Amino acid sequence: MFPTGNERGGMTLFALVALSALFIVAIVLADVVRSRMTAMDAESDARRAGRTLLASFEPSLLKYGLFGASESASRTKAAEALAAEASAERSKGAAFRFYDASDGFRRTFAIEPLYHLGDHRVFQRQILERMKYIAPIEFGIEVTEKLFKAKPQIAAAKQYAELSQQLQELVNKREAALDRAWTTAQALAGAAGGSGGSLQSLMNRLHESLEEAENANRDVSKQLNAPAPRAPNGPETTFPHVTVYPLDFFVTYRVGAGTVASMHEALAAAAAEAAAVPKEQAGAALERVERFREDLRRYVSEWLGARRAFETKRAQEGNEIRRLEANQRKAAETQLNRRRDNWKDLCTVETMADYLTLTGPDGLFEKYRAYNEHSAAGGIEPELDAEDAESFLTSAVRFTNAIGELTGELLDETFVNEYAIMHFTYRTDDKPKYPVKLGTNIGDRASHRLRGQEAEFILYGLPSCHMNLTAMHTELFVLRTGLRTMEELLKPETGAKAATPWLALLAALAQGAKAANDDVDVLLSGEAVDIPFVPGATMDYRDHLRLFYLLHSRDESTLSRMQALIELNTGIDLMRRYTAMRVRTEAAPSFLVIPTARKETEVVVSY
Structure with a gap:
């Protein structure tokens, strides 16, 4: 059957409504596309403006490997003009365009410099x-x-120098303690000549000095017996020949001083006894005191003489070493001052x-x-x-x-x-x-x-x-x-x-x-x-x-x-030479259906 007149009218109306809807959708889609293309072109123009400004970098900074551009109103206007020119060129092209830049399309720029070379981070x-x-x-x-x-050799030499200095300090400490001990020993010998008083304080001082000297001497011996630092594949090194006193040296020193103190105590006891006996018995007691005194005097003389001979030799050796060190120090300082x-x-x-x-x-x-x-x-x-x-x-x-x-x-x-x-x-x-x-x-x-x-x-x-x-x-x-x-x-x-x-x-x-x-x-x-x-x-x-x-x-x-x-x-002031530009653009193209609104785009362009 053929449709009646009413039915044909209804179909026509339906077709018109459908076509109208499709037409409206097409127009809306065209406006959406125009909006997207506006944003893309706006971003392209913004980047072009930023690159134009950064392209004007300072040639005199190139020899330092630096890139930085100055910012001024004239350069900004020139960059905007180039961007606008590029936009106009696009609209004149043979390709189909959804909008024409000359047809109500307006664009503005806001350019802000960022990150100058005066900033350490940049x-x-x-x-x-x-x-x-x-x-x-x-x-x-x-x-x-x-x-x-050369690091292993440098480290070995540094260790050798440090150990040598420590060894010298130990030797100096030992010799200083022996100097004090000798001074105390002389005082002990002098005080032992009298029959009264106690030698205990002098003995304590002497023992302290000898103990310090013995400990330092022991440390000197340990360091000398230890292998000297040696660089890998390098020759063996040796420490200088330093005198090491045998253990019996300090034992003999103490025994001799102890004997002096004991004989002094015996003399003091004999003198006290002589003072306490009756007068008729005093003669024998005094003879005994004199005998003790003579024995003490003779022992002290022998002991002190032996010690003096040793100390004289030690002092001579020390003076010779100091003379050699002074000469060597002078030779070194002469070279130091020759700069x-x-x-x-x-x-x-x-x-x-x-x-x-x-x-x-x-x-x-x-x-x-x-x-x-x-x-x-x-x-x-x-x-x-x-x-x-x-x-x-x-x-x-x-x-x-x-x-x-x-x-x-x-x-x-x-x-x-x-x-x-x-x-x-x-x-x-x-x-x-x-x-x-x-x-x-x-x-x-x-x-x-x-x-x-x-x-x-x-x-x-x-x-x-x-x-x-x-x-x-x-x-x-x-x-x-x-x-x-x-x-x-x-x-x-x-x-x-x-x-x-x-x-x-x-x-x-x-x-x-x-x-x-x-x-x-x-x-x-x-x-x-x-x-x-x-x-x-x-x-x-x-x-x-x-x-x-x-x-x-x-x-x-x-x-x-x-x-x-x-x-x-x-x-050139590096704080006014920038390495990045922030460019903001606003575009207001004419739309067919969508209400016209300004579209903002922001990009940052840097070297």
Whole structure:
């Protein structure tokens, strides 16, 4: 059957309603798509604006491996214009568009700079991104692995020096106690001549001194009988030939003193008895007293004479040892004072103003220090300011061992340290014979205000050229003295030829300081010197600088000093050079069904 007129009308109406619904759905979907495309294009334009701003980075910062862009109204407007131009270009393309940028499509930008290079976190992140690719090879091969091979020998030499000092202290303690015992023994002999009074207090003092001397003598014997420290695969070392008193020495000493005290008591008892007897019997009693007194006098004379002969010989030996030690100390201190001032040529009048700009109360270092909220640090190790040979020896051994212990560590600080050495000038970077293998990235040296001393300033942070180069020169000499002294200490003949531990140590120090002076001269000329205990390995000035950075530069002041130097050299305020931009956009496209609303998009663009 064919549908009636009413039925055909109903179907037509149903079809119109269905088509209308589909049309409305299509329009809504088109508006949704337009909304999504608006957001995508807005994000694209925002990123384009951000990249446009960051593309205008400072070329003068590139030689430091840094990327940072300034922000200004003119640059922001230019970036917005480029983004708008790109949006317009998209709308003119041949591809089908759901909206036309010229048809009621409006866009605004809000650009906010983020994360400037004056912030240590940002500054260090850029350093690490660069240095992690090139620093490990350079640093590991040139320094760490070299000195790391010498760590066992350095440790053995340090132990030998410490044990030798302990041995000398024990000998000094023993001899001082014997000096006190001899003084007390003489007083005992003098007091024993009388028939009255007690010698107990003198005997107590004598026993205390002898006990202290005997204990020290026993410790000396134990240490001498113990094997001396020896480096792996190295020659055997020996302690100096130190006198060790036999056990019966102290027994005889005590027995003799005890005999004097006993005979004195017998004399005192005889005198008391003589005073108590009747007068007619006094003669025999007094004869007995005189006999006791004569026996005591004779024994004391023999005992004291034997002791005096021993003490005279001991005093002569002690005087000779002190004379030898004084001569050896003088020889060592002569070498310690021979350090030359062959670095002062870099300290000119012009550098004084630059240091004031860097380190003054309102200087560039203070600016970055205050922003990053850290305490100022820097300077030479305080214990290195020793003037006498013994103190300098202790300091040099400790200093050298401390650096040796740090080798083998590769931390973030290591990469920052390598950055400082590669991008800033230092004492020998312009030497024609300097063996540059990787090459420094410092650009034109003329653009560096503190030529030949920047890395030293970063390391020590002292307020003058003279002070920073003095600190470097001092630590260079101390390290080389420590290494050369340790080299001498581990030679078997060093201990065998010495009469006391101090003579062995001072002789090694004199030879070590002499060799260190020669080493420093070679290093400052740009050449390399050998590393004790590591055959065929050498180190130059730059390598030593790396070691001192390992020791000193584990604080934030190092970063602040780098930032201050960069601003001094380039005139660029790192706090106004940004590494990221936050871009906010608002778009208001015309929709067919959905009520028009502003669409906000935010992106962060960074290097």
